[in-house]
Amino acid sequence: MSAQGRPKRDPWRAEHGGGAVRTAGVGDSIAWALRRVGAATIDAVARLGFAARFSIAILRHLPGAFRRLRLTLREIYFSGVLSLVIILVSGLFVGMVLALQGYDVLSRYGANESLGILVALSLVRELGPVVAGLLFASRAGSAVTAEIGLMKTTEQLSAMEMMAVDPLARVVAPRFVGGVVSMPLLAALFSTLGVFGAYIVGVRLIGIDSGSFWGNMQAAVDFRYDIVNGFVKSVVFGIAVSAIAVFEGYNARPTAEGVSTATTRTVVASSLSILALDFVLTVFMFRGVHG
């Protein structure tokens, strides 16, 4: 009759249709939490394993991407040529803003003539590869993910497998190569347009001497340390963004929601990895060179 006699109802268990009537909810919820953590860990490790297997598969299919040159060219068109407008316009504006802000600070120290150095070094070393990489990830990487994800959702990938066409060779490898080829070119164009924009603002509008603008720039920018390192950065970012984009697309859950999640993940993951890789590369490339 008393309350002790009745078994307590465990709310979680009742909600999830647990049949057994038992007391001691604390132990159960700890076990449940542990199971959740364990499942998430196993999931993450499995995902990592799949990513590693996937990378090796892409590497194996790389020669195939050059054999199917037609497909690769098409992907360079979609990733590179169609990103041109956003890259060129942003590069121009970034360069112009850099010139205005740089002039504002430099003129306090009477170092107006160093504007060319400031703009060229920041563009070639950092802003060119990084900003072009971020734009590339959101413009081209997301499109690749959405495309592959939708192909998976509409079972085009399975259909290819049925026809004994390897989707990795036919779909994934050309997109990967297209991105890796496009990215360094886009970064170089970004830096070039940025320098050009700084020239317009600095020399044409503000009136810095054209000779000292280019001369100081050429004296300070070193081919091997600055330009080659910036180029290497853009190649690394191209590989990272393309790998993440094709992986997320191929790994997407085959639903409308899954494709949208995968696209978001591509942009977030590639932006973060660009910034993190940039830090690591900068530490190794420019450590002590000017110190």
Next chain:
Amino acid sequence: MSRSTIDLWVGIFVTIGIAAILFLALKVGNLTSVSSAPGYRLQAAFDNIGGLKLRAPVKAAGVVVGRVEQIKLDPQTYQAVVSMKIDRGFQFTKDTIASILTSGLLGEVYIGLDSGGDTQMLGDGGRIAKTQSAIVLEKLIGQFMFDKAASGSPASAAASADRGAAAAAGAK
């Protein structure tokens, strides 16, 4: 879009991309400068290198002839040993003087090479014997103050030796 149009666009894209890289290399980076040219190495030991940094220019008569490649401290002599990479086109005599100079008051620190009249030239790995250290501004000011204090009347200079140069100037 037809195949040939895509090919054309990709061709244009790759062409202007490579043109951009060339622009960066030649116009921004000045690839033709000595920094990337093959060269030989010279060494010089300085008592004090001041603010000399890696990749600082090495100039002869104001013309850049090379770059500083390495700076080490000799543990025996406590001198800074500077390795320079000199462009192959330039030869320097055995009695060349290397001095650490500054262009302008706040400008970059560089190494100036003044060739002498010796007939023998320095080869790869050669060591410049005569060097002139960087002028450290703090030492210079300190020396100036000390001289100023010493040039006052001998009695007051001796009395003020422990009170400092500024106090001595005020006492007069």
